[in-house]
Amino acid sequence: MERNSVFLVYTLIEQSESVSDCHVLYATLERAKDAMDREIEEARENFDKGKVLHDLERLYEFRTEDGYGFTVGIDEMKPL
16 A cells, blocks of 8 residues: 655744744645745744745745744655
8 A cells, every 4th residue: 555645844933032843744745835835924924134045845944144034844754
C-alpha cells in the first residue's frame, strides 16, 4: 500500500525578546501553499521595514535590520 505525503506548514516569528512557532499539517500541497500565503500576510503585519532573504516556492524568510523577522515554510513528509 502506497502512503501519501502530508505537508507541514511551519512558522517561526522572532520579535524583541519573544519567539513563537506554529506547525500545521495539510493533506495537499495546494492547501499548504494557501496556508503559507496567509501566514506570510499575517506575519508581515508585525514588521514595518526589512528585507526578504528568501522567497522560494516552499520557503519565505523576512528580516529587519535588528535581525528580527519570520520564516514560513513547507516540508513534505511521508507517514511511516
